[in-house]
Amino acid sequence: MAEALLTVKNLSVDFHTARGTVHAVKDVSWSVGRGETLAILGESGSGKSVSANAVMNLLDTPPARIVSGEILYDGKDLLQVSYEEHRALNGKKIAMIFQDPLGHLNPVYTVGWQIVEMMTAHGRPAAMARARALELIARVGIADPEAAMRKYPHQFSGGQRQRLMIAMALMLKPDILIADEPTTALDVTIQAEVLALLKELQAETGMGLVLITHDLGVVAEIADRVVVMNQGEIVETGSVRDVYHQPQHAYTKKLIGAAPGKGEIKLLEADAPLLLETKNLKKSYGGFTALKGASLTLLRGQSLAVVGESGSGKSTLARTLLRLEVADGGEALWKGRDLIRMGARELLGVRREIQMVFQDPTQSLNPRMSVYQLIAEGWDIHKLMPDRAQRRARVAELLDQVGLSPEHAERYPHQFSGGQRQRIAIARALALEPELIICDEAVSALDVSIQAQVIALLDSLRRRLGIAFLFIAHDLGVVRDFADTVIVMQAGEIVERGPTAQIFDNPQHPYTQRLLAANLDPDPDVQASRRASIAAQNA
């Protein structure tokens, strides 16, 4: 192991909240050396970002309070240095990039101005800063750097913005780059490119890279060593390969076990009756065609996955089927009746049969309604089950079915964790006994271990109740575990379709192949062999 550049020693941070003191991180120690990549892996609430924020002096004190520990860089304890000294190090010696580049770029300045400012703020001449900015923008793979300098952040795609953030972070040739979930908001193919870029840049500059992530695949792809965190404590630390193949701690084992994409592939039962058939469904917004004629069929009890990257039209497909958007052309036959041209009265009946589970349960549940009210709302709307006692019993039953307890009915959504909220949303969808549930990225906002539980829940509902699922997702592992049939969409078109096994084992379309290649496997050896084969192809 290389000599440590940055060392965090026995760091403990508390947060004082109205509900008492929360120990955000307890006695955390890690270090990163020159040219080394350290991954800090953990689920939400594990405290994985806290120690990095302490390094950057980004913790708000209060409510946070650093109870003990030291952060050593270049012989100095960063927790003791003055604000001005810290500022001189931030950006110059230790730089950071974030999950959401749009939120961290100022929308009213050009990108070039912001990147140059990084250097001028540290007292370098503007001409030199400009030259370096041009060089770096070209280096991170943005075409026509001169023009890019004059553009504003919203004129770039998410992947490009993250590249620009990386360019900005590297302006002063930092010794250490801290990346907090740098690729979480990006599509898989873009994620692979950004990770590859980070790796190349690290090889060129020899900087230490600290990568904070929840994704085992990212760890396997890029990290040398990994620190696994759970509830503010480091439960395991070691080389990526050792931790993956011989996890010691129960939590690590659970985390690795929960990684999607390893279960049995499901087969379609072909004799089920036809539920939904769309023919040449089209939708455009202004001049932009989001959906260029989608045709698909869905059988009772089938789980059909629609995969694709952002902008592929998969969400538009769901929204037109739900009549949240009016399709421009084509038809969607629900049990033989056209959903697109249906009158309001007829539509109300179909609304009962098709339910939706949204991506983010925090937003899809009205915060001012109790769980009981949320679940019972459908009955109010469709004038079902007027009897109150009967309703209470059914709500209790539904909560039990999704793994919550009946006494949760009187609580409000904010009193639950993300996974529990998604279960409430599923219970709400089930309340109307639908025949089809459309899941739009229903598990992608959840932690892996919770994700696995929700997928298992949905699958058991499908088998027991014969509900069909239209499952929209970008995570191929989850799709492989859940779906029996897969549709691949790109730029508003269906480019490939087939049984899950066929799509995963023998993809035909180049885009499907690219998507599968970019999907990161949690096994570091698998990733290493993939990289080797790609390198061999390119050579």
Place this chain on the structure above:
Amino acid sequence: MTDTSLAKTPAPAPRAAPPLLAMLWRDKLAFASAVILLLIVVAALLGPALLGEMANDQNLRGRNFAPFSLARGWQFFLGGDSLGRPMLARLIVAAHSTILIAAGTVAAAALVGAAAGLVAGYMGKTTSQVIMRLADVIMSFPSLLLAVVVLYVLGPSIPNMILVLAITRIPIYLRTTRAEVLEVRERMFVQAAVVMGASHRRIIFRHILPVVAPTLLTIATLDFAFVMLAESSLSFLGIGVQPPDITWGLMVAQGRPYLTTAWWLAFWPGLLIVITALALNLLSGWMRIALDPNQRWRLEARSTAPVSAKPASPTHG
């Protein structure tokens, strides 16, 4: 494989929500505000019947009688006005018209403004445009001028004043409501309701209005003090409340010339306006939190504050 069994996840610690009154008692400032407002309302309701005569009883020997003296009886404790009428009695009687006009105006403006704002925000572009341009017309017209014209034509009376003041205040509620509705309408939970088949009425009243209501409540309380002062300027011009009716605003206006010689003429009614506005603000702030399930814990937590705050306070620094 993972533990995918649907283990009963432990819920956050159950906590019986305390009744609203108990919660109010815990927040001393809000409680005091509620008591003050209750007193003012009682004064407004009973004042004219009990003290009406006394308030208009002129006694030129008691002109501009200095306050804080019981020599002329309790009713002169806050002094006498320029015609020797007891200030205390007049203040209590004036509460009636003041609160009637202010509450009436704010309620009418908020109701109409919110309703129009909900329609403008929820409906299509054309309806929204029509409503918004109407609001622009009202806003671009000097409100005092409008009031003068209307009251001159209709004749000054309390209902007419409420009408005029309400019209000038409507755009404030309308614009705020519309802006919030436009945002809330796009929220996921509203779309979830659409997918379930909820009617427009249900979406507006069950999903959108509760989110918008706290903002409206806050504006309404701020507006209360504004209306009291606007009413006084109309009364000052002689087209508002007509003597012998009195309001606090009118008392402030009438007491202004005597500010250097008899400060209490303008000071007491002014103080009452400030106290009323402040009490309303404090209470509405409390209500906004108490009625929001997301925020309610802030109030509930206060009961346990001595327990949780103790370790926190000495460590900080």
